[in-house]
Amino acid sequence: MNQLSILAQAAGESTQVGNPLVNIAIFLAFVGVTMVIVLRASKNNKTAADYYAGGRSFTGTQNGTAIAGDYLSAASFLGIVGAIAIQGYDGFLYSIGFLVAWLVALxxxxxxxxxxxKFTMADVLSFRLKQRPVRIAAAISTLAVCVFYLLAQMAGAGALVSLLLGIDEKLGQSLVIVIVGALMILYVLVGGMKGTTWVQIIKACLLIAGALIMTVWTLAMFGFNFSDLLGKAAEVAGNPEILNPGMKYGVSETAKLDFISLALALVLGTAGLPHVLMRFYTVPTAKEARKSVVWAIWLIGAFYLFTLVLGFGAGALIGPDRIQAAPGGVNSAAPLLAYELGGTVLLGLISAVAFATILAVVAGLTITAAASFAHDVYASVIAKGKSTPEKEMKIARRTVLVIGVFAIAGGIGAQGQNVAFLVALAFAVAASANLPTILYSLFWKGFKTRGAVWSMYGGLGSALLLIIFSPVFSGSETAMIPSIDMVIFPLANPGIVSIPLAFFLGWLGSVTDKRVEDITKQAEMEVRSLTGVGAEKAVDH
Amino acid sequence: MSANPEHGVAADVDFVKESQSEEFQELRKTHRSFVFPMAVFFLVWYFAYVLLADYFHDFMSIKVLGNINMGIVLGLLQFVSTFAITAAYVSFSNKKLDPKATKIRERLESEGVN
Structure with a gap:
């Protein structure tokens, strides 16, 4: 045991790599370049359509790249590479779910x-149903998903700081979280959706280019023979099982069931994520929206293929033991590999990209949450449609501030907490509270207000409750609250129960609702959805 | 621009009649006849893969080429099928859906919908 800890310490010292100053300098360059672009983009922010939807003037290619930038969070880069390096094949399972999910969206x-x-998910859901209850429910689930996702990203920022900048004290980490949060507020406040989109486009290009360079480099070291790379990874790990499924999800029957639940939440959650849905409003037509998804699928697919090589490459070139001993643990696999390949400069580049990733994803979430609050809750419910667009935008900007401050406080409070389950929760809530209602209202004539409300609250509530009574929240050493034990539900992911339940409630609520929905609106929605007649046009400047 | 979207649609267009027209029903049928079977197909194929990876470790561990096993091959095939379905949908939309949708949209717009 003693020997082991000395070994870990030695490994820890040897993996304290790179130069934090280089990392910071490259990150500052990113902030500088994007800030100039955001300022230029903000000159045209005149109307609500400009602020929320970037004037609907992005091309499909631009928007597709921004979607990739929004979707490929730090969790998918650092997390998946690390998971493959350490848990082997089971890490790869994540990427497949994250990619296939895009077919639902497409x-x-x-x-x-x-x-x-027009601007938000609630616009579609309340199109032909009773406005108020449906809009409120949609806004609540939008805010819930955004907040869970946001907290996970901000807490991840703290961990990233200790790993990449060598700042280990809590005060220093908190300071960096404040800086990241303040930058994000500035981007969203000044640049609106246009600025946010450009940050995401630049970040996506950097991230994918960085991953591509590392992938080619890693493969080159094995003479472009993937089989040799796999063999070396298994040899270094001292365990041939790393190439086979089951190291993480095969340990027990519960773990196997948990994996099915996760797979369900991943594949159905993506098309229900409000910040992804909102991106479809930034293009002028449905055809461009289609092009966006197609581009996003190519970019995201390519990226996940890279992570497969990078994950096993990190396993082969660095080894699971050294990765786990490094500061940052599992998450350090990608940065360590960058250092191994390209030294300080490549590490600095990859670190800056990781920061940019958090910044871009957090900005996208914030503008979505702010739009949903100002457009769905304030303008439609509180002001009962009597608000002006100017007033609505003012509210949206204030909401950005509130959410920004909340994200900073939450990020500082969540430091060192195990918040990985928050992302799984965000996907589960998106898949159970949002997707059933979206699909029903687009494809089922008999869908009614009661069905929508039951499905959204039922999906949100059941997902939340199951998480609270699951082992990720209490009762185990790695849980959020280890000291108490209130575990009733054995799975870490609620999807397998909450998603079918939400579909069922949507059906049950609709068939029992005696309210007669507006058939004119229903027909209008159907004709419009397929033909694009009367769809919101791009803003002409 | 009010907060509650009033869609700028002229009141004299009868959407109920339009939605029941043969032309629109044809578009609706064409759309659904592609997206529904395709959605069922990729979900079944994805969950087949998930179940194999989850419960049939021995099968997934069979070496196919060097150290590349069934699991890696089937996983990569999920990528291939996703790319292929994407390409198929784009080509179907461009050829079959867009012309029909554009025709109806242009007719309605000429009738005063904007």
Whole structure:
């Protein structure tokens, strides 16, 4: 035991790599360049459509790149590379779910949503149903998903700081979280959706280019023989099982069931993520929305293929033991690999990209939450449609401030907490509270207000409750509250229960609702969704 | 621009009649006849893969080429099928859906919908 800890310490010292100053300098360069672009983009922010939807003037290619930038969070880069390096094949399972999920968005959601909505998911859901209850429910689930996702990203920022900048004290980490949060507020406040989109586009290009360079480099070290790379990874790990499924999810029957639950939440959650849905409004037509998803699928797919090579590459070139001993643990696999390959400069580049990633994702979430609050809660419910666009935008900007401050406080409070479950929770809530209602309202004539409300609250509530009574929240050493034990539900992911339940409630609520929905609105929605007639046009400057 | 979207649609267009027209029903049928079977197909294929990876470790561990096993091959095939379905949908939309949708949209717009 003693020997082991000395070994870990030695490994820890040897993996304290790179030069934090280089990392910071490259990150500052990113902030500088994006800030100039955001300032230029903000000159045209005149109307609500400009602020929320970037004037609907992005091309499909630009928006697709921004979607990739929004979607590929620090969790998917650092987390998946690390998971593959340490848990082997099971880490790869994540990437497949994250990619296949885009087919739901492509085939069933993106274009129809673009044709019927204006700024938010609630626009579509409340189109032909009773406005108030449906809009409020949609706004609540939008805010819930955004907040869970946001907290996870901000807490991740703290961990990243200790890993990449060598700042270990809590005060220093908190300071960096404040800086990241303040930058994000500035981007969103000044640049609106246009500025946010450009930050995401630049970040996506950097991230994918960085991953591509590392992938080619890693493969080159094995003479472009993937089989040799896998063999070396298994040899270094001292365990041939790393190439086979089951190291993480095969340990027990519960773990196997948990994996099915996760797979369900991943594949159905993506097309229900409000910040992804909102991106479809930034293009002028449904055809461009389709192009966006197609581009996003190519970019995201390529990226996940890179992570497969990078994950096993990190396993082969650095080894699971050294990765786990490094500061940052699992998350350090990608940065360590960058250092191994390209030394200080490549590490600095990859670190800056990781920071930019957090910044871009957090900005996208914030503008989505602010739009949902100002447009759905304030303008439609509180002001009962009597608000002006100017007033609505003012509220949206204030909401950005509130959410920004909340994210900073939450990020500082969540430091060192195990918040990985928050991302899984965000996907589970998106898949259970949002997706059933989206699909029903787009494809089922008999869908009614009561069905929508039951499905959204039922999906949100059951996902939340199951998480609270699951082992990720209490009762185990790695849980959020280890000291108490209130575990009733054995799975870490609620999807397998909450998603079917939400679909069922949507059906049950609709068939028992005696209210007659507006058939004119229903027909209008159907014609508009497929033909694009009367869809919101791009802003002409 | 009010907060509650009034869609700028002229009141004299009868959407109920339009939605029941043969032309629109044809578009609706064409759309659904592609996206529904395709959605069922990729979900079944994805969950088949998930179940194999989850419960059939021995099968997934069979070496196919050097150290590349069934698991890696099937996982990569999920990427291939996702890319292929994407390409198929784009080509179907461009050829079959867009012309029909554009025709209806242009007719309605000429009738006063904007």
């Amino acid at each position: 085939l069933l959601v993106a274009e129809l949503l673009r044709n019927t909505g």
